[in-house]
Amino acid sequence: MIVFKGVHKWFKTLHVLNDINLHVTPGEVLVVCGPSGSGKSTLIRTINQLEPINEGSLIVDGYDLSDKKTDINKLRAEVGFVFQQFNLYPHLSVISNITLAPTKIRNISKKEAEEQAMVLLTRVGLSEKRDAYPSQLSGGQQQRVAIARALAMKPRIMLFDEPTSALDPEMIGEVLAVMKDLALSGMTMVVVTHEMGFAREVAHRVAFMADGIVLEEAHPEDFFMRPQHERAKQFLRQLLTPMQAECP
Amino acid sequence: MLNYTFDWSIITSGKYFDWLVAGLITTLKLSTISIVMAFLLGLLIAVMRMSNSKPIRWFAHAYLEFFRNTPLLVQIFFWYFGSYKILPTAVNDWLVSTNFEFAAAAIALTIYTSAFIAEDIRSGVLSIPKEQMEAARSAGFSYLRSMQYIILPQAVRITIPPLVNQFLNVAKNSSLAMTIGVMEMTYQARQVESYTFKGFEAFTAATVVYLLLSILITALVNAYNEKVLNIHKAA
Numbered sequence: 046m047i048v049f050k051g052v053h054k055w056f057k058t059l060h061v062l063n064d065i066n067l068h069v070t071p072g073e074v075l076v077v078c079g080p081s082g083s084g085k086s087t088l089i090r091t092i093n094q095l096e097p098i099n100e101g102s103l104i105v106d107g108y109d110l111s112d113k114k115t116d117i118n119k120l121r122a123e124v125g126f127v128f129q130q131f132n133l134y135p136h137l138s139v140i141s142n143i144t145l146a147p148t149k150i151r152n153i154s155k156k157e158a159e160e161q162a163m164v165l166l167t168r169v170g171l172s173e174k175r176d177a178y179p180s181q182l183s184g185g186q187q188q189r190v191a192i193a194r195a196l197a198m199k200p201r202i203m204l205f206d207e208p209t210s211a212l213d214p215e216m217i218g219e220v221l222a223v224m225k226d227l228a229l230s231g232m233t234m235v236v237v238t239h240e241m242g243f244a245r246e247v248a249h250r251v252a253f254m255a256d257g258i259v260l261e262e263a264h265p266e267d268f269f270m271r272p273q274h275e276r277a278k279q280f281l282r283q284l285l286t287p288m289q290a291e292c293p
Numbered sequence: 294m295l296n297y298t299f300d301w302s303i304i305t306s307g308k309y310f311d312w313l314v315a316g317l318i319t320t321l322k323l324s325t326i327s328i329v330m331a332f333l334l335g336l337l338i339a340v341m342r343m344s345n346s347k348p349i350r351w352f353a354h355a356y357l358e359f360f361r362n363t364p365l366l367v368q369i370f371f372w373y374f375g376s377y378k379i380l381p382t383a384v385n386d387w388l389v390s391t392n393f394e395f396a397a398a399a400i401a402l403t404i405y406t407s408a409f410i411a412e413d414i415r416s417g418v419l420s421i422p423k424e425q426m427e428a429a430r431s432a433g434f435s436y437l438r439s440m441q442y443i444i445l446p447q448a449v450r451i452t453i454p455p456l457v458n459q460f461l462n463v464a465k466n467s468s469l470a471m472t473i474g475v476m477e478m479t480y481q482a483r484q485v486e487s488y489t490f491k492g493f494e495a496f497t498a499a500t501v502v503y504l505l506l507s508i509l510i511t512a513l514v515n516a517y518n519e520k521v522l523n524i525h526k527a528a
């Protein structure tokens with residue numbers, strides 16, 4: 046469903062993606078992790094062409110992203126993207142945030158879109174916030190609305206770029222629960238996250254990146270128990286140390 | 294010593310009152326049309342100024358520099374005395390048959406003001422975080438649709454204070470239209486003065502009208518703004 050073949054990307058002289066080869070099948074959940082600056086955001090952002098690739102081939106849900114003739118807006122309508130900073134539309138109410146794209150892009154009626162939006166809001170546990178504005182919501186609530194907004198387009202793929210990194214610790218759980226529920230429903234997902242609990246429980250595969258290279262690609266159990274590369278071992282040690290320090 | 298007897302009655306009733314009211318109506322019409330058109334044109338130029346296409350960007354840039362940096366009076370004269378030489382005859386005939394002075398003044402005011410409005414809107418747009426555009430684009434909106442539904446509504450809200458200024462300028466600048474014979478407020482006050490020699494009264498009336506017009510514009514925009522802000526505050 047998502048196939049990277051020999052993908053390269055440069056920011057000027059900086060080689061951010063170096064020969065990426067990845068394959069995500071329908072219904073699969075891929076977790077991407079790695080140290081800061083390793084290219085995780087860039088990688089996930091190439092999947093809906095927020096970042097264009099410079100070399101190689103990338104095919105997403107049948108759309109060839111290395112072909113200039115591909116209608117990128119059509120692909121993006123099929124791919125939901127959830128940002129670290131939520132990026133809700135601040136001038137619109139929760140319900141309008143969710144119905145905007147379905148009514149304007151899918152051309153479904155306002156009434157139908159609102160009904161579907163309420164189903165989604167109920168699913169993320171926020172039906173009573175339909176008329177609130179983003180600034181009136183907590184971070185966790187905003188992120189759940191952002192997920193509902195993405196789902197309203199009935200996407201075939203969902204992308205998450207560190208969806209819980211901007212949240213206070215007590216709100217991380219509520220967002221991860223929504224994502225887990227989504228994964229169990231069979232959604233194809235690529236998730237950049239450092240939430241190793243989520244990765245272990247939900248991911249089918251983990252890709253570890255460093256310096257623009259996918260160093261390791263493994264089943265979560267193998268990755269966490271038997272990391273192969275020194276960089277991966279080091280990364281996991283650093284990730285686990287503060288957590289253990291916090292919870293003695 | 295003061296050798297002038299005030300006579301307010303001439304401007305509160307009769308023929309001269311009618312002239313002033315006619316002037317007021319023309320000023321209102323000219324200002325309203327120019328404000329609405331200048332706002333729409335300003336939006337368009339602002340979007341063109343930020344376009345991906347170099348020629349479009351360049352055109353918008355040239356437009357802005359040209360119309361912001363030449364005097365409004367010259368632009369009014371240009372449209373009035375100069376434009377018929379470059380326009381097709383059919384258009385000219387139609388313009389003359391309608392009200393050419395008014396049309397020339399409205400066009401000049403619209404274009405001149407749109408250049409300033411475009412710059413105000415552009416700085417509003419630049420102040421919207423780029424993540425908003427990313428969120429819109431990743432939902433599948435084209436660049437222009439993203440502008441229409443997500444970026445511009447936010448930018449215009451931020452731009453309201455400078456926009457009020459531009460609207461006020463239109464109302465005040467519309468008085469320049471008298472120079473090409475548009476019978477607006479200042480023109481009519483001038484007429485009353487030359488028929489009655491009651492310049493003080495006539496121009497006091499004109500001053501009050503411009504003042505009230507400015508207050509009205511400010512109040513209208515503020516009311517709109519308030520409404521929008523209230524929606525935001527509503528829980």
Ligand SMILES: Nc1ncnc2c1ncn2[C@@H]1O[C@H](COP(=O)(O)OP(=O)(O)OP(=O)(O)O)[C@@H](O)[C@H]1O
Pocket residue numbers: 056059061079080081082083084085086087088
């Ligand atoms: N638009 C850009 N222009 C130039 N360099 C960029 C741009 N975006 C990212 N980079 C650089 O590319 C490298 C990879 O960035 P990226 O954001 O993909 O890393 P990341 O793995 O997501 O890091 P983090 O964990 O901090 O989010 C970094 O060195 C970053 O500074």
Ligand SMILES: [Mg+2]
Pocket residue numbers: 085086087207
């Ligand atoms: Mg990142």
